[in-house]
Amino acid sequence: MSARERLQHPAAWWLWGLGLATAASRTTNPAILLLVIGVCVLVVSERRDPSTPNPLMAFLVLGAVIVTFRVVMTMVLGNGIRGQTVLFTLPQVPLPEWAASVRIGGPVSLESLLNAAYDALRLAAILACIGAANALASPRRLLRYLPATLYDVGTAIVVGLTFAPQLLSDARSVRAARALRGHDGRGMREMARLAVPVLETAFERSLGLAASMESRGYGRALRTSARGRRTASILAVVGTLGVLAGLYGLLDNSVGGALGLPLLLVGVVVAGSSLAVGASRDGRSGHRRDPWSWTETLTVLTGAVAGGVLVAAHLLAWTGIVPAQRAELPPVPVLAVVAVLVAALPAWFTPRPRRAVA
Structure with a gap:
């Protein structure tokens, strides 16, 4: 290139x-x-x-x-x-x-x-x-x-920017699955029922990410005065x-x-x-830094x-x-x-x- x-x-x-x-x-x-x-x-x-x-x-x-x-x-x-x-x-x-x-x-x-x-x-x-x-x-x-x-702040923001769109895709998937079971997917009550499976998937993904980050040395203790x-x-x-x-x-x-x-x-x-x-x-x-x-x-x-x-x-x-x-x-x-x-x-x-x- x-x-x-x-x-x-x-x-x-x-x-x-x-x-x-x-x-x-x-x-x-x-x-x-x-x-x-x-x-x-x-x-x-x-x-x-x-x-x-x-x-x-x-x-x-x-x-x-x-x-x-x-x-x-x-x-x-x-x-x-x-x-x-x-x-x-x-x-x-x-x-x-x-x-x-x-x-x-x-x-x-x-x-x-x-x-x-x-x-x-x-x-x-x-x-x-x-x-x-x-x-x-x-x-x-x-x-x-x-x-x-x-x-640490940058890592949290990057994780949030990465996972926020996935929450929307999870909500669509759960809504489609409920529609196949005969639910119309409309109304506040139906939206509340979507929250539990979506949050459960998000928690599982966050725990997996935390385990992978810990195995790579993220969050290590620093010797500061x-x-x-x-x-x-x-x-x-x-x-x-x-x-x-x-x-x-x-x-x-x-x-x-x-x-x-x-x-x-x-x-x-x-x-x-x-x-x-x-x-x-x-x-x-840093990994593969952009040149200046x-x-x-x-x-x-x-x-x-x-x-x-x-x-x-x-x-x-x-x-x-x-x-x-x-x-x-x-x-x-x-x-x-x-x-x-x-x-x-x-x-x-x-x-x-x-x-x-x-």
């Missing part, structure tokens, strides 16, 4: 997706957000492994539902924006004085609908980025590269608080948006150091370029990044468009999955 016919490292795809999602989170310009969604669709169509399911479509449908729901709720309840272009007026329900800030019905303006659609489209674009990363590299592949500190555990725990708590504070600062500019990114970076570094401290005393071996080459590095850089440019554009208040609440098409910053287009380059220079080439 040549270098052009392999699966790319899953961490590279997820870092690319997070960079593109960061870019989408910093703007409400519909042209840029639609371009982000288009980049996700393009890269997935060109570099997805055809032997695996494509979850991107489900994320796109969910995003469309979110946009529609947000617009409908804005028409019914409003969003606090009183525009000048009134499209129509709904029958208004009178409310008591203590609910004066809430309205049901009333005039619906074009400005309020556009504001709701732009804000909901931002969430839809973020979901598209996550769906694209999920389609290009499944979370199960990514869990193989968790640090040794999170090894109290000082090392205490240091790793303190770093993990401080890092988590830094990440949460940084994310809150990025999402809410009223609390100091300029401090959000530095706090997030510091939190990530501290949390990563806690994982490094734990991994230094818990060595783990120049294509993975460039993929991460393209996502970082898109995210970095849009974060800088938001902090510097470029024209068109956050459109004004007016009934007009917002201007589109050319540099922001170029940064998002850079994130589409992995559709050409990354290696193709082997089955797609065949």
